[in-house]
Amino acid sequence: xxxxxxxxxxxxxxxxxxxxxxxxxxxxxxxxxxxxxxxxxxxxxxxxxxxxxxxxxxxxxxxxxxxxxxxxxxxxxxxxxxxxxxxxxxxxxxxxxxxxxxxxxxxxxxxxxxxxxxxxxxxxxxxxxxxxxxxxxxxxxxxxxxxxxxxxxxxxxxxx
Amino acid sequence: xxxxxxxxxxxxxxxxxxxxxxxxxxxxxxxxxxxxxxxxxxxxxxxxxxxxxxxxxxxxxxxxxxxxxxxxxxxxxxxxxxxxxxxxxxxxxxxxxxxxxxxxxxxxxxxxxxxxxxxxxxxxxxxxxxxxxxxxxxxxxxxxxxxxxxxxxxxxxxxxxxxxxxxxxxxxxxxxxxxxxxxxxxxxxxxxxxxxxxxxxxxxxxxxxxxxxxxxxxxxxxxxxxxxxxxxxxxxxxxxxxxxxxxxxxxxxxxxxxxxxxxxxxxxxxxxxxxxxxxxxxxxxxxxxxxxxxxxxxxxxxxxxxxxxxxxxxxxxxxxxxxxxxxxxxxxxxxxxxxxxxxxxxxxxxxxxxxxxxxxxxxxxxxxxxxxxxxxxxxxxxxxxxxxxxxxxxxxxxxxxxxxxxxxxxxxxxxxxxxxxxxxxxxxxxxxxxxxxxxxxxxxxxxxxxxxxxxxxxxxxxxxxxxxxxxxxxxxxxxxxxxxxxxxxxxxxxxxxxxxxxxxxxxxxxxxxxxxxxxxxxxxxxxxxxxxxxxxxxxxxxxxxxxxxxxxxxxxxxxxxxxxxxxxxxxxxxxxxxxxxxxxxxxxxxxxxxxxxxxxxxxxxxxxxxxxxxxxxxxxxxxxxxxxxxxxxxxxxxxxxxxxxxxxxxxxxxxxxxxx
Numbered sequence: 116x117x118x119x120x121x122x123x124x125x126x127x128x129x130x131x132x133x134x135x136x137x138x139x140x141x142x143x144x145x146x147x148x149x150x151x152x153x154x155x156x157x158x159x160x161x162x163x164x165x166x167x168x169x170x171x172x173x174x175x176x177x178x179x180x181x182x183x184x185x186x187x188x189x190x191x192x193x194x195x196x197x198x199x200x201x202x203x204x205x206x207x208x209x210x211x212x213x214x215x216x217x218x219x220x221x222x223x224x225x226x227x228x229x230x231x232x233x234x235x236x237x238x239x240x241x242x243x244x245x246x247x248x249x250x251x252x253x254x255x256x257x258x259x260x261x262x263x264x265x266x267x268x269x270x271x272x273x274x275x
Numbered sequence: 276x277x278x279x280x281x282x283x284x285x286x287x288x289x290x291x292x293x294x295x296x297x298x299x300x301x302x303x304x305x306x307x308x309x310x311x312x313x314x315x316x317x318x319x320x321x322x323x324x325x326x327x328x329x330x331x332x333x334x335x336x337x338x339x340x341x342x343x344x345x346x347x348x349x350x351x352x353x354x355x356x357x358x359x360x361x362x363x364x365x366x367x368x369x370x371x372x373x374x375x376x377x378x379x380x381x382x383x384x385x386x387x388x389x390x391x392x393x394x395x396x397x398x399x400x401x402x403x404x405x406x407x408x409x410x411x412x413x414x415x416x417x418x419x420x421x422x423x424x425x426x427x428x429x430x431x432x433x434x435x436x437x438x439x440x441x442x443x444x445x446x447x448x449x450x451x452x453x454x455x456x457x458x459x460x461x462x463x464x465x466x467x468x469x470x471x472x473x474x475x476x477x478x479x480x481x482x483x484x485x486x487x488x489x490x491x492x493x494x495x496x497x498x499x500x501x502x503x504x505x506x507x508x509x510x511x512x513x514x515x516x517x518x519x520x521x522x523x524x525x526x527x528x529x530x531x532x533x534x535x536x537x538x539x540x541x542x543x544x545x546x547x548x549x550x551x552x553x554x555x556x557x558x559x560x561x562x563x564x565x566x567x568x569x570x571x572x573x574x575x576x577x578x579x580x581x582x583x584x585x586x587x588x589x590x591x592x593x594x595x596x597x598x599x600x601x602x603x604x605x606x607x608x609x610x611x612x613x614x615x616x617x618x619x620x621x622x623x624x625x626x627x628x629x630x631x632x633x634x635x636x637x638x639x640x641x642x643x644x645x646x647x648x649x650x651x652x653x654x655x656x657x658x659x660x661x662x663x664x665x666x667x668x669x670x671x672x673x674x675x676x677x678x679x680x681x682x683x684x685x686x687x688x689x690x691x692x693x694x695x696x697x698x699x700x701x702x703x704x705x706x707x708x709x710x711x712x713x714x715x716x717x718x719x720x721x722x723x724x725x726x727x728x729x730x731x732x733x734x735x736x737x738x739x740x741x742x743x744x745x746x747x748x749x750x751x752x753x754x755x756x757x758x759x760x761x762x763x764x765x766x767x768x769x770x771x772x773x774x775x776x777x778x779x780x781x782x783x784x785x786x787x788x789x790x791x792x793x794x795x796x797x798x799x800x801x802x803x804x805x806x807x808x809x810x811x812x813x814x815x816x817x818x819x820x821x822x823x824x825x826x827x828x829x830x831x832x833x834x835x836x837x838x839x840x841x842x843x844x845x846x847x848x849x850x851x852x853x854x855x856x857x858x859x860x861x862x863x864x865x866x867x868x869x870x871x872x873x874x875x876x877x878x879x880x881x882x883x884x885x886x887x888x889x890x891x892x893x894x895x896x897x898x899x900x901x902x903x904x905x906x907x908x909x910x911x912x913x914x915x916x917x918x919x920x921x922x923x924x925x926x927x928x929x930x931x932x933x934x935x
Contacts, residue, residue: 134510137797137878137885158659164517166661169510209661216655220646224668227638231631238546238627239619263476 134169139176141183150183153195157182158209166209178203278343281331282422285372288324288379289412291317295405299398303470311398318386318401321408322379329363329376332421336363341432344425345369351434351852353823361445362435367569368421370448374565375411377449377456378404381485385460392481399467400460407459410592418585437824437850437857443503451496451523455561457489458530462558465551466600469607474551479541482554484912486537487769489557490530491908497523498901509858509873511791511889513897514784516665521644522564525637529557532633535626543623543688545615548608549630555604559597560637566593572648618690625683632676639668670724677731677781681738684770685745699745703737725789729782736778743771769911773904780900786868786893799883807890809870810834811843816874816884824848824857829874829884833863840865843872868892 135154141147151168157178159170167175167182178199185195199207211217295317302310335343336359339352349366350359364373382404389397415421438444464482468474500520505513514520533553539546566572566589617623643660650658681703685696697704710733714726744750746767747759792807800815814830831843843861850857863870868890875885 135795136875137795140795156661156663158661164515164661169508169512204657206657206659209659210663210667211658211660216650217646217658220642220658220660220664223642224635224639224672227635227642228672231635234549235619235627235631238549259475259477266477266480 134171134175135179136176139179139183141187146183146186149192150179150186153182153186153192154179156196156209157199158207160203160207277331277334277340278422278424281328281335282420284324284328284331285412285416285422288321288328288375289409289416291320291324292405292408292412295321296402296409300402303395303398303402306395308394311394314398314401315386317405318379318383321405322376322383325372325376325379329372332369332372333360333363336360339432341430342424342426342428344423345421347425347429347432349435350432351823352431353852354434354440355822357442357445358435358440361439364448364452365435365439365444368415368419370452370565370569371411371415371419372421373449374452374456375408375415377452378408378411378459381456381460382408389481396464396467396471396478396481399470400463403463403466404459407463407596410596414585414588414592418588431852434823434850434852437848437853437855438507440823440850440857441503441507443499443507447496447499447503450492450499452565454489454491454493454496454523454530455526455565457485457492458526458533458554458557458561460485460489461530461533461554462600465554466603469551469603472607472610474540474547474611476541476544479537479550483534483537483541486530486534486554487908487912490527490534491905491912493523493527493530494901494905494908497527498898498905502898505894506860506862507857509860510887511787511793511860511869511871511891511894513787513894516643516662518644519568521640522567525640525644526557526560526564528633528637528640529553529560532630532637533557535629535633539615539623539626543615543617545613545617545623546627546630547611547613548604551608551611552604553630553634555597555600556634556637559593559600560641562593562596563641567644615689617688620686620693621690622683622686622688625679625686628679629676629683632672636669636672639672640665643668674727674731677735680774680777681734684739684742684774700738700741702744703734703741706737707734722789725785728785728789732778732782732785734778735781736775739771739774739778765914766911769907769909769914772907772910774907776900776903776905776907778900779903780897783893783895783897783900786896787891790892792890794888796886797878797883798886799879799881804886804888806888807868808835809840809890811870811872811886811888813884813886815882816877821848823852824850827874829872829886831861831872831886831888833870833872841870843870845872845874847874847876864895869894 135151141150154168155166157167159165159167159172159175159178161172161174162170165172165175167178182195182199185198186192190198196208205212205214205216211220213221295314299311299314299317302308302313332343332345334340335346336350337356339346339350339359341347345366345368346362349362349369354362363369382401385392385397385400385404389400392400461482464478464485468478497520500523501513504515505511533550533556536546536550536553540550570585570589572586615623643664646660647658650656681700682693682696685699707730711726711730714721714729743760743763746763747756749756794804794806796804798804798813800813803810803812805811810833812832812834814832816827816829819826819828825848827847829845829847831845833840833843841863843863845861846859848857848859849855858873858875861872871889871891873887873889875887877883878885
């Protein structure tokens with residue numbers, strides 16, 4: 116029975132290392148904290164959208180161990196990231212670098228904000244240009260006026 | 276036979292939808308009442324036919340009919356009944372069937388309750404709905420038929436992905452779809468209004484309950500999704516800026532903007548074209564969301580290209596719906612005359628700011644989600660756009676809006692004085708300042724974003740509370756305050772609750788994001804680990820058998836200063852059919868945070884196990900906040916003034932009663 120349990124547990128384990136394992140953790144808490152920090156910004160390159168810090172994949176484990184090796188060898192965080200990029204390319208960075216291929220990505224938010232401001236200014240300018248007397252409902256038939264008035268009357272009920 | 280009948284019903288539904296998409300529209304154009312009146316019976320027949328088809332597929336799944344390919348690929352005879360049912364929509368083809376079922380339900384709801392809609396408007400709205408339905412029926416029948424047979428018949432199925440075999444995820448897609456499809460109502464109303472060339476307060480009132488309902492469902496769907504991620508993925512994360520999450524978040528942002536701009540149309544007869552645009556945007560993003568998740572394009576552009584039939588159809592459908600509606604918008608929108616004027620510092624100005632920030636936010640999320648695909652498609656190489664990008668762009672965008680959100684409700688319509696508004700919020704400023712000071716006093720070096728988040732959440736909550744207190748004159752005339760409180764319109768209750776709910780949710784996000792504590796180690800039975808003041812004692816693990824999985828269940832006794840708090844039983848499951856493990860975290864929710872335990876693999880010879888223990892401060896507030904938002908929204912929908920077809924006599928009677 117015990118062997119059976121062991122076999123089953125081993126089968127389970129072979130498919131399911133869950134992110135950072137105790138065996139990977141560096142003994143120096145300061146170095147380990149840096150390793151975690153760096154790992155969170157690196158993509159597990161075989162996963163859909165996970166950092167190596169979160170991923171269960173074997174490759175993510177190898178990458179985590181690699182990060183820790185470099186940190187233990189005395190690399191700075193930036194050097195570790197640089198090393199990983201040299202091995203896996205820009206794809207490994209969850210925070211996309213600012214370069215020719217990502218100018219559009221990083222600059223578009225400003226464009227969007229600019230467009231939003233332009234839209235707001237357009238709306239206000241048009242309002243100012245329009246006659247102030249344009250307040251009352253236009254182009255409505257008598258029947259529609261009456262119905263809207265009825266709705267508006269209901270409106271006054273609770274709010275006063 | 277059952278599957279073929281379902282297939283046939285779907286074909287019939289397509290035929291009915293073709294009629295509904297044309298005859299009432301022509302009737303509305305010609306003023307032919309008889310042709311317009313086709314809208315109701317065809318809506319009803321559509322819902323009956325699609326419900327029948329859905330019933331057929333469900334029957335095949337429930338009875339584990341492995342001659343149906345869809346059942347083989349997504350079900351297994353040993354799966355619990357709940358998941359046999361949820362497997363119906365847990366796949367591409369079935370989810371599309373659920374989509375059209377909900378679409379036809381909404382359509383028939385308009386037919387049933389839309390008695391007070393002008394006949395031309397109703398005919399056009401239902402006509403547009405039917406056009407959307409035609410697109411989906413064709414897509415299903417031509418490329419994604421759920422009723423295909425499999426021969427030879429296998430002995431058993433391949434089972435649904437174990438990660439999806441979870442109560443939270445069983446109900447997540449239906450709510451999400453209720454939200455997505457709900458925005459199709461706003462879309463149909465918008466297109467109908469463009470055809471008619473008129474948007475007025477009455478139109479805004481008709482659209483409002485549908486939009487609110489869609490928003491409510493979508494909020495539930497998104498919250499369920501993040502809750503599931505929290506307890507199922509096993510390390511306490513709850514939002515990953517994953518494309519699949521973004522797909523549901525974008526329509527939520529656009530829908531939130533739409534809700535707010537529709538108020539301006541209703542109350543002030545302005546921002547009409549903008550509101551129509553938002554309605555088109557919200558639904559376009561919903562469509563995009565549906566297809567992003569289901570088409571496989573996210574895994575890789577190449578996966579999309581290997582199945583060109585579906586991919587091309589999806590692109591065509593998106594092009595027709597989005598492109599067509601935008602062309603119509605460009606032609607007709609300039610004719611929509613707005614009459615209300617307002618200054619930037621005004622209620623309208625505040626709502627407009629909300630709109631602009633929300634749509635900018637949606638645009639940023641869209642950009643970040645599609646950029647890697649776009650770059651890869653044009654041969655620009657592979658790039659990852661992950662949480663760091665979204666956080667660094669999205670959060671700075673939202674913070675000013677949240678600050679402005681406190682002011683919004685105290686601003687008067689048309690024009691107002693900022694200083695006057697700030698004075699009215701004096702108490703909220705003081706409370707926020709006190710909370711900030713207290714936080715800095717306790718932990719000056721605390722996480723920056725956590726402190727910012729709690730501060731802004733306090734501000735939004737207090738400003739909303741102060742506005743409510745002002746409205747009921749709590750301070751100037753406290754004697755009647757209670758009766759005034761009870762007489763508040765439900766729509767304004769909805770606003771107050773929804774804003775407070777958002778504040779609570781943001782506090783939860785900030786707490787969990789900023790102060791999470793984690794310990795990963797190997798523990799042998801009897802060993803204790805202290806985490807955030809709680810002692811987690813590992814009592815050992817045992818093995819058990821579930822219906823279609825094996826279990827390793829650990830036991831932790833948690834105590835605080837020697838007083839027992841709770842016993843946690845995290846599980847690790849293995850699903851033999853797919854050879855896939857899942858983690859079932861054990862969570863105990865306390866007011867100030869969640870105790871969260873996960874059991875991993877056995878380690879060493881002394882019965883040791885890898886364990887992951889977390890303390891997630893305030894995290895449950897996030898979902899409680901979402902619940903409050905949903906509750907506020909439901910209250911708002913129930914407002915008599917917006918109820919579709921509310922009898923007039925009743926309403927005026929209530930008004931007299933309220934004034935007396």
